[in-house]
Amino acid sequence: MARFYLPNPEIEDGRLRITGPEVRHIRRVLRLKEGDELILFDGQEKEYRGIIIDQGTRSVYLRIEEILSIQKESPLEITLAQSLLKGEKMDYLIQKATELGVKKIIPFFSSRSIPLLDKSKRLNRHHRWQKIAIEASKQCGRAKIPEIIPSLDFSEMLQSASPQSLRLILWEKEKRRLKNFLKELRMLKEIFFVVGPEGGFSEEEIENSKKGGFIPISLGERILRAETASLCLMSILQYEWGDIG
Ligand code: SAM
Numbered sequence: 001m002a003r004f005y006l007p008n009p010e011i012e013d014g015r016l017r018i019t020g021p022e023v024r025h026i027r028r029v030l031r032l033k034e035g036d037e038l039i040l041f042d043g044q045e046k047e048y049r050g051i052i053i054d055q056g057t058r059s060v061y062l063r064i065e066e067i068l069s070i071q072k073e074s075p076l077e078i079t080l081a082q083s084l085l086k087g088e089k090m091d092y093l094i095q096k097a098t099e100l101g102v103k104k105i106i107p108f109f110s111s112r113s114i115p116l117l118d119k120s121k122r123l124n125r126h127h128r129w130q131k132i133a134i135e136a137s138k139q140c141g142r143a144k145i146p147e148i149i150p151s152l153d154f155s156e157m158l159q160s161a162s163p164q165s166l167r168l169i170l171w172e173k174e175k176r177r178l179k180n181f182l183k184e185l186r187m188l189k190e191i192f193f194v195v196g197p198e199g200g201f202s203e204e205e206i207e208n209s210k211k212g213g214f215i216p217i218s219l220g221e222r223i224l225r226a227e228t229a230s231l232c233l234m235s236i237l238q239y240e241w242g243d244i245g
Contacts, residue, residue: 001049002030003039003138005145009048011064016040016048018060026052026060038062043137043145045070070143074101076242077190078234079165081106081157083197084113085226093227094129098136098146100234101242105129106149108157112199126150154205157194158212165190167214170233171206172223174216178236181217188241195230 004022011017018026018040026032032052040048040062047070050062080102082093094105107129129148137145152160161167166188194214196205206216219229238244 001037001039002026002032003041003141005043005134005138006040007043009040009042014064015053016050016062016064018062019058023055023058023060027055027057032060037065041070041138041143043134043143045073045143047143072141072143073103074238074242074244076101076188076237077103077165078237078242079104079106079161079190079192080230080234081108081161081192081194082230083108083110083195083201083226084151085197086114089225089227090125090129091132093230094132094148095136096227096231097234098133098142099140100231100244101142101238102146102234104147104149105133106157106160107151108154109151110154110197110205111202113197114199122151155208158209158214161192161212161214162190163213165192167209167212168193168217168233169201169206169209169214170195170219170229171201171216172218174218176215176217178217178219178233181215182236182240191237193233193237195226195233198226 004026006018006022009016032038034052036052038050047068048064049066050064052060053063054061080097082105084090084107097105126148133146133148170193219232224232235244
């Protein structure tokens, strides 16, 4: 059944009014009609199953058949801080990290990030990434949308990590390997990990992150593309302590 996203749905007497961009999607793209059934989710773990009873150019009305509380979020809260990547790589990463259950994504500028966006472009990109996270959540059945933070500078990004989280920074030159490191840890609830740009981190950035309580970690001898490194670590963490597998 088709799923649509509507934050703060308006409900009165068992009728739910859909407004905004999903109206076009329902009417024009999927051409749903009165009597058709659909699912709406509000991004806060609530789903509404309903039947279309009326529609106009700006609104679609549903009769609610069922309201469900959906618990599909991983017990592991992962924040991925990713140095800005070129072109569509960032879009790809946001889509895949959403499927893998990321809680928050923080794009940031580092000394070797290539796309130096001006302010208006930063805003456009941020809207675009939010849309990608919404679409990926719809597609994979997530009831909560991951939060995409507007791009931060490197030091702001480091400071945004909560002190109770395990803070990792992926660095291909590090001796400490993830496999050995994980063996020493007990179950975790919150992880904040940082991945560099195509050109990697500078030594100075690694030093600054260490001062901020981050632990550098290597994923092995091969140098992975930044998006591969992010998705590889996310998959391992969700398998070890989260909800994959
Ligand atoms: N500095 C490198 C270079 O230009 O040859 C490579 C950077 S790599 C393409 C991009 C990012 O992915 C790195 O900054 C790091 O965060 C992560 N990464 C890639 N391979 C890794 C590995 N084997 N171990 C840990 N992190 C890795």
